[in-house]
Amino acid sequence: MQTILGPFHPNLENALVDEILKYKAADLLSPLLILTPSDLLRRRLKILLSRERRLSLLNVQLLTFYQLSLRLQAESNRTPLELRSDLFLEEVLRQIIRTRQPGAEPFAGIEERAGGCAALWQTLRDLRDGLVDPTVALDALSEGHFSQRASERTSQLLVLLRTFQQFCRRQKIADQSDLNHYATEQVPASRFLKQFSQIFYYGFYDLTQIQVDFFHAVARYYPTTLYFPYLSAKPSHDAWRFAERFYERYVQGHNTESAQELESQGVLPASARLFDDTKERKYGDFPKPWQCQIISTFGIHDEVAAAAKEILRLAEDGKLQFHEIGVVARSLESYSQIVKDIFHQHRIPLAGTLEEPLVQFPLTKAIILFLNLPAKDFVRSQVIDLLSSPYFQFQNTVDGSRPRPDLWDLASRELAICKGVAEWRRLRRYNRQDLELRQISDDDEPRMIRIPSEQLACLADNVESLAADLLQLPAHASWQDYVSAWKDLLKKYLGIVPDADLTAPGARSEPVEAILDVLDQLAGLDSVDNRVALGDFSHTFQHWLERSSVTDDRRNRDGVMVLSATAARGLAFRALFGLGMNEGVFPRTIREDAFLRDRDREVLERDLGYKVSQKLAAFDEEKLLFTLLVGAARERLYCSFQRANDSGRGLAPSWYVDELKRTLKDNGREYETISIARSMTEKTATPPFDRQDLLLPSELAIRLTLEAQDPSALLDACAPLPALYRQGRKVAAEIDQSGDRLLPYDGAIAKFDSYWKHFSERGPSPTALETYARCPFQFFARHVLGLEPLDRPEEILGPNPAEFGKLGHGILNSFYRALIDGGYFAGKAATVDVETTLQAIAARAFVDYEENNPVGYPLTWESLKDSLVQLLRQVIAQDLSELSQSGFAPVSLETDVTGRLPADWPEPLNGLAIRGRMDRIDRNDARLRVIDYKFKFGANPATQDTNLIRSALRGERLQPPFYILLAQRWAEQQTKATSQPTIEANSYGSDGLADKIGTATKQTIAYLADGVRKGHFFINRGEYCGRCDMAPICRKNHPPSLWRAENDPMTQTHRALREKDPKKL
Secondary structure, rough: EEEEEEEEHHHHHHHHHHHHOOOOOOOOOOEEEEEEEEEEHHHHHHHHHHOOOOOOOEEEOOOOHHHHHHHHHHHHOOOOEEOOHHHHHHHHHHHHOOOOOOHHHOOHHHHHOOOHHHHHHHHHHHHHOOOOOHHHHHHHHHHHOOOHHHHHHHHHHHHHHHHHHHHHHHHHOHHHHHHHHHHHHHHHHHHHHHHOEEEEEEEEOOOOHHHHHHHHHHHOOOOEEEEOOOOOOOOOOOOHHHHHHHHHHHHHHHHHOEEEEOOOOOOOOOHHHHHOOOOOHHHHOOOOOEEEEEEEEEEEHHHHHHHHHHHHHHHHOOOOOOHOOOOOOOOOOOOOHHHHHHHOOOOOOOOEEEEEEHHHHHHHHHHHHHHOOOOOOOOOHHHHHHHOOOOOOOOOOOOOOOOOHHHHHHHHOOOOOOOOOOHHHHHHHOOOEEEEEEOOOOOOEEEEOOHHHHHHHHHHHHHHHHHHHHHOOOOOHHHHHHHHHHHHHHHHHHOOOOOHHHHOOOOOOOOOOOOOHHHHHOOOOHHHHOOOEEEHHHHHHHHHHHHHHEEEOOOOOOOOOEEOOOOOOOOOOOEEEOOOOOOOOOEEOOOOOOOOOOOHHHHHHHHOOOOOHHHHHHHHHHHHHHHHHHHEEEEEEEEEEEEEEOOOEEEOOOOHHHHHHHHHHHOOOOOOOOOOOOOOHOOOOOOOOHHHHOOEEEEEEEEHHHOOOOOOHHHHHHHHOOOHHHHHHHHHHHHHOOOOOOOHHHHHHOOOOHHHHHHHHHHHHHHHHHHHHHOHHHHHHHHHHHOOOOOOOHHHOOHHHHHHHHHHHHHHHHHHHHHHHOHHOOOHHHHHHHHHHHHHHHHHHHHHHHHHOOOOOHHHHHHOOOOOHHHHHHHHHHHHHHHHOOOOEEEEEEEEEEEEEOOOOOOOOOOEEEEEEEEEEEEOOOOEEOEEEOOOOOOOHHHHOOOOOHHHHHOOHHHHHHHHHHHHHHEEEHHHHHHEEEEEOOOOOOOOOOOOOHHHHHHHHHHHHHHHHHOEEEOOOHHHHHHHHOOOOOOOOHHHHHHHHHOOOOHHHHHHHHOOOHOOO
16 A cells, blocks of 8 residues: 555645546556545545546546445345434434343433433444444453543443444344445455556545554555545644544554655645744745635624625626635534525525534424424414414315414413313314404403304314324334324325325425435334334434434535535635634534543553544644645635624634634735624625625615615615515604604604594593503503403413402402392391302302413412412401491492593593493492402502502592492482482592592593593603513613603603692692
């Protein structure tokens, strides 16, 4: 074997070309074989030989190592191996530990931890790839070769490895290492390899033990030349130490002649200055056209957008073609989707192999929802999300109309469906009647939102169909049985089938084949254990979906190559963009293996001869990767890093950036540093954002707007909804004014007659006016616009304070109704059992509530019921005692009363209709009193309830003055004029509304009603803002809007309400 050493570009490439020319000069048909570690490098050599050097590839074959292994397996007489993926072998390991097979006991429990088996499998895979014989290693362990601290842990790991290997052999489970092993055995007798005059290995600098044995076998039996990327220098070069270590241990001793070092008269390439402190070396210069830019951005989107615009500039100026440009990141995990989206927006074609997580596709998300329905007991949100998926195949459609998942969402919220098939059966109550959404409260405006019974029946049919199919799955079955069942379910409900002609519209997309492939692999787990629980199958299926990816193969397209740093090894570009040059990204974060420390890995390699790479050696590989990337840029190198991420958290640049700057400075080469600002206006002075022709239409529209130019023509041509922009710009210009007068968009509505007519005719309620007093904008959003937050019943842990109070109100109302009907207050108290009555009524109320509302945890709900009954028991005892002493008796419950305000009340109240509901009216001879139930939580009552007179004066509590008037109206309706009762007002004020406080209270109510009439709905900030449901649409944090709300004279009177005090009247 002959070895040729040197950097990829141009040394190894030129040497390979010269060697091929030498053989072809002697014999044009000379059969040659070129082997590369990756398909991208194989493709690079094809381009080099055919496009760049114009060579004939007659009788020249280019294969990857993997392709050679498959070729050798094919020419053997063995049955082809069914290679299993890492996910499959990880599941094998999980089953071995779960079933507590010999050697797995010390690792019990790790199979249940997130990522536990994945990390352990990575360690076992390193040992398998290193061809470690666990018996030999255990003997070495007993002889003291390993450290005392590691003995027990390493012993347990080796025993597990032996169990794992025995299990795989017994069950005939194979992976890539087994393929390489079989290929190695086939090498000596291979007819395929014997035909070649010369075999060229090109471009690897590291291999696993099984790959090393494969390589050595080929080199031993056939004429072989190795082109090894290594810059040989004395003393050793720090950037190439990783390659040097492998060469000295696994290559140098196998050479049949001295290695040929490709040097240029002892002058190292200019990029060799990287990571090198030796002063005595001689370095060449970078080519004259070679340029370097170092770019910092705010966030990943600006980083990718800057690269896209620079690529457009290079292409449009005619300097480069797209296929001559490469975009590289240490890992594409966080960049892949963003690069695809932004490059697509800039109309830049992409090449390469891009992998996207399978779980990010909507179809996969729908499958995960579907898969988890039984385990989550058909929780409402997941059922609705599944039914709303565009892939869902409805099993029962509505005659004459399309299914409406949006209405189904509202209906399930209205019926307080949380989870469980029993709760979904509430839909059957509306088989023949529409569902009318209930009021938020009795004080709100009536709303007429109806959901047709046909839609509810369709929802019920689909949910019942889902439940029937999912609940009939067996609790235990084989993996194959579950796979078959789920294929049927996915076909029925999501239209996923192997035959593209039968796929439902929209379902045939990139992830379909990947999803079916995952299921096929799951079926193979019967070789591990042919009985599995349904929950374990579902968990494994979801886990594999989340860990799988979809490959977008664009290798043969003419576009910008996008790839990871490891995939870019050996490739060359005229312009190279290096993204993500941040600390912890490139170089990546490197840690030792938690299961097999580096000192133990060193013993395996040094003493026992098994190549099990040390994890911390990856620091040297990171340096080599960066060095290769710098050397791959023939004319232009762009290195970019983020100063901060998209959320604003500061990020540090990689120290490799400083090393690159030092290298360029020592070489006398200038480099350009560009800091791209976050602000759109500041970007105008920074390339490449300084050129308008490189901006996206949306970016250009924003820039024109900020520069006080009209982008309407641009938006009319490019924007999907130009009218929306024009309206939005008009509104933004209005609300950003810096004056001190309220604008229509601040709630100062000029014409509001239509709502006032409706509001005044129906009659204002006390609660509605209290809302206006608290914040006019809150009143506008709640009562005028009818907005409300959407409840998520599945997240409710029980009745909130308002519902708790409503439940208590209902029990008290029913209780006193029972006492009245039983004659308790008519002299028959002895015949009524108060405790039994209370318990029966409370029980019925709780059952009714449970049937229509979420109650949360059962134990908490039982405790809440007991506490409420106990509270009511005490209140009723005190109330009945007070009634017997005072002589009052309840005569009316939950009384709705309407009336009109007297003509002598201030404008606009005079003659205005009013309404209200009084919880209870008591009567004693010629006196009436109104009882209003209040349920409060906390040790002390609310501040507004400690002084009702002051609260009414401020508009905080308006029920007392309203109830005085409504009670009088009720009395007029119930009694004759000759015996009309008087109103007892001891709790609110003995003079009712006749004194000066009453006059001031009338003025407060008149001001509130007049504000509604005039359409004054401005923001009124206060401590209640923190719990306001309308906060998401409120502009209280918009400085211009807040300034107008606090400085317009219109709002002064409203804020003065909070300062009113009866003592100062």
